[in-house]
Amino acid sequence: MGSMQRTIDWADGAVVIIDQTALPREFRLLRLETVDELISAIQRLAVRGAPALGAAGALGVALSALRHGGDVGAVEADAERVARARPTAVNLGWGVRRALAKLPGGPESVLAEAKAVLDEDERTNRQASANAAELILARCPRRPLRLLTHCNAGRLATVGWGTALGVVWHLHEAGQIEYVLADETRPLLQGSRLTAWELAEAGVPYRVLPDSAAASAIARGMVDCVVVGADRIAANGDVANKIGTYPLALAADRHGVPFVVVAPQSTVDAELPDGAGIVLEERADAEVTSAGGTPVAPAGAKAFNPAFDVTPAELVLAVVTEHGRFP
Numbered sequence: 001m002g003s004m005q006r007t008i009d010w011a012d013g014a015v016v017i018i019d020q021t022a023l024p025r026e027f028r029l030l031r032l033e034t035v036d037e038l039i040s041a042i043q044r045l046a047v048r049g050a051p052a053l054g055a056a057g058a059l060g061v062a063l064s065a066l067r068h069g070g071d072v073g074a075v076e077a078d079a080e081r082v083a084r085a086r087p088t089a090v091n092l093g094w095g096v097r098r099a100l101a102k103l104p105g106g107p108e109s110v111l112a113e114a115k116a117v118l119d120e121d122e123r124t125n126r127q128a129s130a131n132a133a134e135l136i137l138a139r140c141p142r143r144p145l146r147l148l149t150h151c152n153a154g155r156l157a158t159v160g161w162g163t164a165l166g167v168v169w170h171l172h173e174a175g176q177i178e179y180v181l182a183d184e185t186r187p188l189l190q191g192s193r194l195t196a197w198e199l200a201e202a203g204v205p206y207r208v209l210p211d212s213a214a215a216s217a218i219a220r221g222m223v224d225c226v227v228v229g230a231d232r233i234a235a236n237g238d239v240a241n242k243i244g245t246y247p248l249a250l251a252a253d254r255h256g257v258p259f260v261v262v263a264p265q266s267t268v269d270a271e272l273p274d275g276a277g278i279v280l281e282e283r284a285d286a287e288v289t290s291a292g293g294t295p296v297a298p299a300g301a302k303a304f305n306p307a308f309d310v311t312p313a314e315l316v317l318a319v320v321t322e323h324g325r326f327p
């Protein structure tokens with residue numbers, strides 16, 4: 001995973017993102033020049049993933065500050081709208097607050113802080129995923145390793161490198177990966193669209209599987225370790241992550257398979273005592289009742305479409321950040 005196009009970046013006065021709604025069929029960049037365009041891209045998951053959302057939050061404040069200059073009220077109002085674009089990933093609000101804190105120094109100070117968020121992210125994720133890879137090698141005796149992951153916690157979920165897939169890159173470079181099983185991750189298919197695209201690009205052997213097959217793969221002894229990302233980690237180690245993570249943790253626990261969460265420290269919400277208080281985003285019925293824009297369920301069908309679930313700390317072998325195990 002050498003130096004590549006950043007998932008999200010700043011160029012010539014605008015935010016530039018890889019449009020993740022187009023992958024894997026098309027690799028295209030989107031130029032976002034206004035706060036409204038950025039909010040839309042976040043809500044459409046054109047840019048997504050907790051660390052990438054942290055960068056998006058900071059850059060959104062920079063877009064506003066450069067447009068509104070000294071109008072603090074206008075920038076604060078924009079910052080609030082960006083922070084509310086999606087409720088679960090703590091990183092979005094964290095990035096907004098980091099950039100907003102520099103507003104007294106003027107727009108260029110805000111932009112400098114947003115760029116610092118961008119520059120820190122890959123280094124942080126490389127360290128967090130290296131720490132997790134070391135723990136997995138120590139805990140799982142089988143060589144080479146067979147990992148299962150959920151959703152996309154690769155470079156596309158960050159500014160660069162990735163978290164759960166960052167572990168894969170470290171282990172693959174060391175010749176320690178037999179294969180990766182990638183949950184397709186309904187309904188938006190971040191696994192079969194984005195994780196598979198990253199694994200193919202990196203030359204890592206992989207298979208995509210229905211989310212409903214993951215527990216059977218674990219039960220049949222096909223998995224040495226489950227490794228996932230996170231969107232918000234409470235002070236006690238409860239983890240909010242993509243819907244379908246909790247049942248994975250239950251199956252892993254039932255079969256004695258290590259379940260490891262990898263995230264930067266910016267994904268920890270230290271003010272939240274446990275996972276009960278995490279707001280879990282609910283998304284549109286149509287994401288469930290249609291496929292690729294074609295209705296599947298009968299007209300008028302309603303859906304239950306939470307984008308995240310909470311895995312209790314007791315089911316998690318370790319949450320690993322750039323600082324090591326948390327808490």
Ligand SMILES: CSC[C@H]1O[C@H](OP(=O)(O)O)[C@H](O)[C@@H]1O
Binds near residue numbers: 050163241242
């Ligand atoms: C490295 S954080 C990735 C995290 O974010 C994803 O959610 P979404 O695709 O809705 O942004 C998913 O929960 C991943 O584990």
